Amino acid sequence: MRTQEQGMPEPLEILDGGAAIALTFPGRGRRRFHAIWLRDNAWDEATRAPGNGQKLIALRDIAAATHISAATREADRLQVTFQPENRTIAYDMRWLADHAYDHAEPRASGWTAPAIETWDAGLGARITLADFGTVSRHQAALGAWLHGVRRYGFGKLTGGPVESGALLRVAALFGYVRETNYGKHFEVRTEVNPSNLAFTGLGLQAHTDNPYRDPVPTLQILYCLENSAEGGENMVVDGFRAAERLREENPRGFELLTRYCARFEYAGGAGVCLRARRPMIELAPDGEMIGIRFNNRSAAAITDVPYDDMAGYYAAYRRLGEIIDDPAMEVTFKLVPGESFIVDNTRVLHARKGYSGAGSRWLQGCYADKDGLLSTLAAIETQQKEAAE
Ligand code: FE2
Numbered sequence: 001m002r003t004q005e006q007g008m009p010e011p012l013e014i015l016d017g018g019a020a021i022a023l024t025f026p027g028r029g030r031r032r033f034h035a036i037w038l039r040d041n042a043w044d045e046a047t048r049a050p051g052n053g054q055k056l057i058a059l060r061d062i063a064a065a066t067h068i069s070a071a072t073r074e075a076d077r078l079q080v081t082f083q084p085e086n087r088t089i090a091y092d093m094r095w096l097a098d099h100a101y102d103h104a105e106p107r108a109s110g111w112t113a114p115a116i117e118t119w120d121a122g123l124g125a126r127i128t129l130a131d132f133g134t135v136s137r138h139q140a141a142l143g144a145w146l147h148g149v150r151r152y153g154f155g156k157l158t159g160g161p162v163e164s165g166a167l168l169r170v171a172a173l174f175g176y177v178r179e180t181n182y183g184k185h186f187e188v189r190t191e192v193n194p195s196n197l198a199f200t201g202l203g204l205q206a207h208t209d210n211p212y213r214d215p216v217p218t219l220q221i222l223y224c225l226e227n228s229a230e231g232g233e234n235m236v237v238d239g240f241r242a243a244e245r246l247r248e249e250n251p252r253g254f255e256l257l258t259r260y261c262a263r264f265e266y267a268g269g270a271g272v273c274l275r276a277r278r279p280m281i282e283l284a285p286d287g288e289m290i291g292i293r294f295n296n297r298s299a300a301a302i303t304d305v306p307y308d309d310m311a312g313y314y315a316a317y318r319r320l321g322e323i324i325d326d327p328a329m330e331v332t333f334k335l336v337p338g339e340s341f342i343v344d345n346t347r348v349l350h351a352r353k354g355y356s357g358a359g360s361r362w363l364q365g366c367y368a369d370k371d372g373l374l375s376t377l378a379a380i381e382t383q384q385k386e387a388a389e
Contacts, residue, residue, distance in 0.1 A: 011024050012071055012073050015032065021038070021071055023073070023093075023096065025096075028097055031102040036062065036064075036066050038091070042089045043092075043095075063085070066083070068080055068082060069083045073093070075093075076093045077091065078091040108287070109254075110281075111287055111288055116150065116151055116240070117151050118238050119238050121327065121329060128151070128155035135173060136173065140380075143381065146174060149344070149373065153238065153344035154236050154342070154348045155342050156341045158338070159339075163225075164225065165185070165364070166225075166338075167185055167365070168185065170223065171368040173376075176368060178368055180213070180217070181269060181274075186366070188363040188364065188365055189226075203352065203354035205296055205351060206325070206330070207294055207295040207296065208293055209295070211262075211294070212275055212298050212300075213274055218367075218368075219343070219345055219368040220350070220366070221342045221365065221368060222234070222335075222340060222350070223364045224337055224339050226360045227337060227360075227361050227362075228361075229356060230359065231356060232353060233333065233352065233353045234332070234350065235330045236330070236348050236351075237329045238329070238347065239324070239347050239348060239349050240289055242323045242329060243257075243281045243320070246316065246320050250315075252312065253319060256313045256316050260304050261279050262279060262293065262304075263277050263300040264295065264300055266298050278293055291346040292346065292349070294349055
């Protein structure tokens with residue numbers, strides 16, 4: 001093990017004839033970086049535009065034989081000289097520490113990002129809850145609420161205006177509405193001849209919306225304008241937690257639902273025929289869980305599972321539904337007029353209990369994009385971090 005006196009530069013080693021460099025970071029240990037990676041990630045003015053940080057060169061502008069001929073380290077800066085360009089470029093050591101990739105922690109299939117936390121009925125007081133007026137006026141309150149939405153895939157707002165279209169103001173807090181064939185927003189109340197079962201008084205099994213779209217709407221907002229009917233409570237279920245439970249009980253079943261695509265379809269309106277082919281549990285190539293699609297109403301015939309795996313696939317599909325239906329998984333609440341909730345529609349399933357004809361129930365719903373929400377949150381976090389420094 002290396003030891004360094006305080007104030008002395010940390011050691012660096014040029015490896016493999018300049019193909020890589022090893023740096024030691026206090027508290028983090030030794031991390032190797034390839035010469036080609038460093039050169040591609042240079043922040044000098046010839047590589048990245050000073051104003052917007054966009055890259056000015058393509059990989060083709062960097063020689064394949066790029067290697068390191070010299071390197072020196074002083075405090076927070078690393079100077080690296082690259083050949084055959086014979087250019088010396090400075091790096092911020094903190095940036096390198098934050099972007100080091102030399103770690104090989106094995107990750108189980110279905111791991112989730114550190115910024116999120118899965119939950120069940122025990123979510124309780126940790127529900128992301130804020131006042132509409134407060135998050136509209138105060139950026140710190142908005143940041144805290146968006147942070148909760150990112151973490152739990154779900155958040156509630158109270159105290160909003162009781163007026164048609166107010167849900168668009170919720171979307172405007174962080175981004176933009178995603179318009180679909182259902183319009184900019186849609187009405188959720190009893191219809192005599194519904195075009196979609198969502199518009200009746202029937203209870204609905206917990207589901208993600210619109211899995212027949214590609215890409216799916218990544219956020220849904222439901223906003224309450226009237227709710228005096230018997231029943232009609234909303235509930236949410238963390239699909240990631242449901243998938244984790246399935247994986248613990250039945251790893252093979254989990255794998256089948258991630259490996260094969262289901263098919264979803266909606267052709268309930270004139271001129272509309274939406275189809276998508278995607279897995280019910282979607283993993284990134286490195287096994288990160290990134291999406292759940294579960295919706296019995298729009299499930300189409302599954303034709304991408306080989307005969308020998310179909311029985312196991314159906315058993316896993318059934319079990320995932322049972323887990324989703326388990327009351328130990330659900331968080332239930334009844335909205336009052338002016339209240340709304342948002343779900344990450346790639347993760348959190350929503351449902352409503354049946355309601356009777358007595359009284360009235362009127363919700364409005366719309367879709368929005370999660371990248372916009374995450375962008376607004378990241379910008380607020382950056383600003384807060386800069387203000388604290
Ligand atoms: Fe829905």
